[in-house]
Amino acid sequence: MEKQETSAGASNASVFLEAPQQLIKEGSWLLRRCTKPNQKEYLKIVQAVVLGFLVMGFVGYFTKLIHIPINNIIVGGA
Numbered sequence: 001m002e003k004q005e006t007s008a009g010a011s012n013a014s015v016f017l018e019a020p021q022q023l024i025k026e027g028s029w030l031l032r033r034c035t036k037p038n039q040k041e042y043l044k045i046v047q048a049v050v051l052g053f054l055v056m057g058f059v060g061y062f063t064k065l066i067h068i069p070i071n072n073i074i075v076g077g078a
Contacts, residue, residue: 037045
């Protein structure tokens with residue numbers, strides 16, 4: 001019975017040791033595959049981010065613009 005317990009304990013330990021090794025292996029593979037964007041790719045990313053900020057800003061502004069009068073009607077100017 002004790003051999004089964006030690007083998008089960010050993011398999012649990014190997015699982016805990018295998019996960020970080022797999023993470024390091026996959027992380028190093030990802031870093032090898034990554035490249036810096038060239039200027040054209042970088043400008044596309046910047047344009048997308050700026051557009052996202054503008055869209056979210058307008059959505060927030062118009063949402064607040066619509067809800068202020070509605071809130072005043074509900075609360076009744078208190």
